[in-house]
Amino acid sequence: QVQLQESGPGLVKPSETLSLTCGVSGFPVTSGHYWAWVRQPQEKDLQWLGSMYHDGTTTYEPSLKSRVTISRDTSNNHFSLTMRSVTAADTALYYCARVFGEFLSFDSWGPGILVTVSS
Amino acid sequence: DIQMTQSPSSVSASVGDRVTITCRAGHNIRTYLNWYQQKPGKAPQLLIFGVSTLQSGVPSRFRGTRSGTEFTLTISSLQPEDFATYYCQQSYSTWTFGQGTKVEMK
Numbered sequence: 001q002v003q004l005q006e007s008g009p010g011l012v013k014p015s016e017t018l019s020l021t022c023g024v025s026g027f028p029v030t031s032g033h034y035w036a037w038v039r040q041p042q043e044k045d046l047q048w049l050g051s052m053y054h055d056g057t058t059t060y061e062p063s064l065k066s067r068v069t070i071s072r073d074t075s076n077n078h079f080s081l082t083m084r085s086v087t088a089a090d091t092a093l094y095y096c097a098r099v100f101g102e103f104l105s106f107d108s109w110g111p112g113i114l115v116t117v118s119s
Numbered sequence: 120d121i122q123m124t125q126s127p128s129s130v131s132a133s134v135g136d137r138v139t140i141t142c143r144a145g146h147n148i149r150t151y152l153n154w155y156q157q158k159p160g161k162a163p164q165l166l167i168f169g170v171s172t173l174q175s176g177v178p179s180r181f182r183g184t185r186s187g188t189e190f191t192l193t194i195s196s197l198q199p200e201d202f203a204t205y206y207c208q209q210s211y212s213t214w215t216f217g218q219g220t221k222v223e224m225k
Binding site: 036045046047048051059061062095099101102103104105106107109110111112 | 120150151152153155161162163164165168169172174206208210213214215216218219
């Protein structure tokens with residue numbers, strides 16, 4: 001059974017770079033369809049940030065494309081999110097998820113990590 | 120971007136009630152529509168994919184349907200564990216979530 005776990009700093013200063021890692025167990029990140037990052041400001045909407053296909057190609061939410069990069073480490077079976085030039089508006093719960101199946105649904109999620117942007 | 124308009128934003132209901140949540144897509148997304156349930160402090164969980172297929176373990180009181188670009192999630196008889204927030208999601212062109220519907224106790 002696939003399991004995902006986000007890790008990274010819970011506090012980032014404005015204008016700096018947010019870096020999160022999603023550790024995956026039970027399924028190789030080089031398989032499946034996509035691996036995704038989603039965020040949720042407190043009690044607000046879910047926002048898809050970007051995804052990495054199992055071959056390493058990436059796609060991003062257009063409004064964030066200039067600030068976001070998703071990468072992977074196949075030897076450690078994890079994938080990562082980097083978001084540059086953060087502001088308070090980037091404060092949110094960040095989730096990683098596996099995208100699977102014909103209808104590209106997010107069938108497995110990590111528990112989430114709260115990232116606060118503050119000086 | 121494909122916009123997803125979900126309604127209502129909240130609904131008050133009692134155990135045993137029938138609850139209906141609607142999601143309208145701003146584009147023809149065919150059957151690339153998924154539903155998620157999120158409880159406080161937890162990650163969303165996949166409920167239904169491809170409009171109407173229940174994820175493993177999801178009770179049959181949940182039902183998803185489609186009429187053109189309008190999609191509906193129906194809970195036939197609300198149970199105590201169903202009080203949660205529900206999100207639709209299109210996966211036809213990248214991914215977009217609806218704004219969520221909070222099902223609250225009346």
